[in-house]
Amino acid sequence: MKKRIAKVDRQRELKERLSKDPFLTxxxxxxIFNVSIQTIRLDRLELGIPELRERVKNVAEKNYSKVRSLGGKEIIGELIDLELGKSGISILETNGNMAFEKTNIIRGHHIFAQAESIAMAVIDAEVALTGVANIKYKTPVKAGNKLVAKAEVVRKRGNKFFVHVFIFESQKEVFRGKFILVSMK
Amino acid sequence: MKKRIAKVDRQRELKERLSKDPFLTxxxxxxIFNVSIQTIRLDRLELGIPELRERVKNVAEKNYSKVRSLGGKEIIGELIDLELGKSGISILETNGNMAFEKTNIIRGHHIFAQAESIAMAVIDAEVALTGVANIKYKTPVKAGNKLVAKAEVVRKRGNKFFVHVFIFESQKEVFRGKFILVSMK
Structure with missing residues (x-):
């Protein structure tokens, strides 16, 4: 167990950590700090840092306007980073509606939808469709967990875009997919 | 253009065709018969054959009870044929909500969801997850079109099921996928 640190040091480090990764819950x-959730909330309040949902929304809004191939509301997950034609990151907060009744494990097609969305969002094309996808589910995801999808455009050949997508839950890879998207115009 | 045939012959053939393929619209x-839609509706009425939606529902209800791995309502599409451990067929009536705003083309993840559902429905296992999928979208599907998915279990090795899924729209193949599902118990 980690030793607790002084409040002033904790708040400084908290601020630093959240500036590097604004999506820490x-x-x-x-x-990380070995304190209660009330302490964290109080720290955020004192530092003027909004709750996670707000932070995600703030970042996402800046990114939607960059996307060419999709309408903003068509992306499954919140788009939290986007360099058009290169890479992008989205976050999906999973819930029970996305899960199998029997096991509470998130159904594959919801994870696929997040991956396909971010793959499509990152490419620099007006209209595109998925042509091919090779995907692998590596670890089951329980409902309620937060999925972070990272997409990278690895190659462009003619009207074809090759995009790799990795999805993580608490730093652990749960899914990887290779997509070939085809631009229609 | 085909020549029209006498009503009695048409109704006989209509009955025969629908007994072979109850999902003809x-x-x-x-x-097929080169007559108006009113004529077809009248023929069905006289023959006591319900409309497509009813026919699909009647067939589907018999099949849901056979599925082991999924709750009945969890299948994306109507399950119209099922031989557990071997093969299955589902129908998905697509609509505008499943399509891209710009193009009215059905989004890939909805087609994937139908494919994954039927793949999961056909296997003879209590709980299963998708491990790997290699998929190919062959033709764009416009909103409103009816998709027929056919799944076949091609191999079982240990707790792994290898399932092939082909999806057709008006006899034309629009999607094919190879799935490896992993049984959890």
Missing amino acids: DEELTQ | DEELTQ
Whole structure:
């Protein structure tokens, strides 16, 4: 177990950590600093840092306007980073509606939808469709967990875009997919 | 253009065709018999054959009870044929909500969801997850079109099921996928 640190030091480090990764949950922060969730919330309040949902939304809004191939509301997950034609990151907060009744494990097609969305969002094309996808589910995801999808355009040949997508849950890779998207115009 | 045939012959053939393929639409039947849609509807009425939606539902209800790995409502599409452990067929009526705003073309993940569902429905396992999928979209599908997915279990090795899925729209292949599903117990 980590030793607790002085409040002033904790708040300085908290600010620094959240500036590097604005999508750390309060729960993750309690583990990092070994304090209660109330302490974290109080820290955020004192530092003027909004809750996760707000932070995600703030970042996402700046990114939607960059996307060419999709309408902003068509992306499954919140788009939190985008360099058009290169790479992008989205976050999906999973819930029970996306899961199998029996096991509470998120159904494959929801994870696929997040991956396909971010793959499509990153390419610099007006209209595109998925041509081919080779995908692998590596670890089951429980409902309620937060998925971070990272997409990278690895090659462009003619009207074909080759995009790799990796999805993580708490730093652990749960899915990887290779997509070939075809630009229609 | 085909010559029209006498009503009695048409109704006999209509009955025969629908017994072989209960999922022919009235529109498809007008083309087969070169008559108006009103004529087809009247023929069905006289023959006591319900409309497509009813026919699909009747067949589907018999099949849901056979599925082991999924809750009945969890299948994307109507399950119209199922031989557990071997093969299955589902139908998905697509609509505008499943399509891209710009193009009215059905989004890939909805087609994937139908494919993954039927793949999961056919296997003889209590709980299963998708491990790997290699998929190919062959032709864009416009909103409103009816998709027929056919799944076949091609191999079982240990707790792994290898399932091939082909999806057709008006006999034309629009999607094919190879799935490896992993049984969890």
